Amino acid sequence: MKKIVTTTLVVATLAFGTTFALASSHGNSHGSTHGNSHGSSHGTSHGATQKADKKASVQAEILGIAADGKSVDVDHAPIREFGWPAMQMSLELQNANVAKDIAVGDKVMLEIKQKSATEYVITKITKQ
Structure with a gap:
């Protein structure tokens, strides 16, 4: 009986350890959140x-502007260069002046720069 319990514990431990390792490696392969979320970190599932x-x-389209002027919420078309589908997300602004004359509801052209594998920043916004 002791041998069966010990064997069961070893098998359970190995199974849990393998599941945990797989989950950890899965999380690492996809990296951070889908958008800092989005915060300017779009997430590695689309660009790591x-x-x-x-x-x-x-x-x-501008959906919202952060009170601190550091980011905007947008609904954007697909971005082939980054492998992103069309989506709504929050993106960091290079500086507050980038969104100086922009209002919620404006249709715009965004210029976005990838700063790192998971960080993106809007460098220019032009009203359409």
């Missing part, structure tokens, strides 16, 4: 292996 300093332009 991409080279930093990529740039893209995309049409979007």
Whole structure:
């Protein structure tokens, strides 16, 4: 009986350890949140292996502007350069002046720069 209990514990421990290791490696392969969320960290599921300093332009609608002027919520078209589908997300602004004359509801063209594998920043916003 003792042998059966010991064997069961060993098997259970190995199974749990393997599951935990798989879950950990799965989490690491996909990295951080889908958008810092989004906060400017879009998440590695769409761009972790991409080279930093990529740039893209995309049409979007402004959904919100952070009170501190550091980010905006947008609904953007697909961004092929980053491998992103169309989505709503929050993106960091390079500085508060980037959104100086922008209001919620504006249709705009965003210029986005990839700062690192998971960090993106809006460098320019032009009203359409």
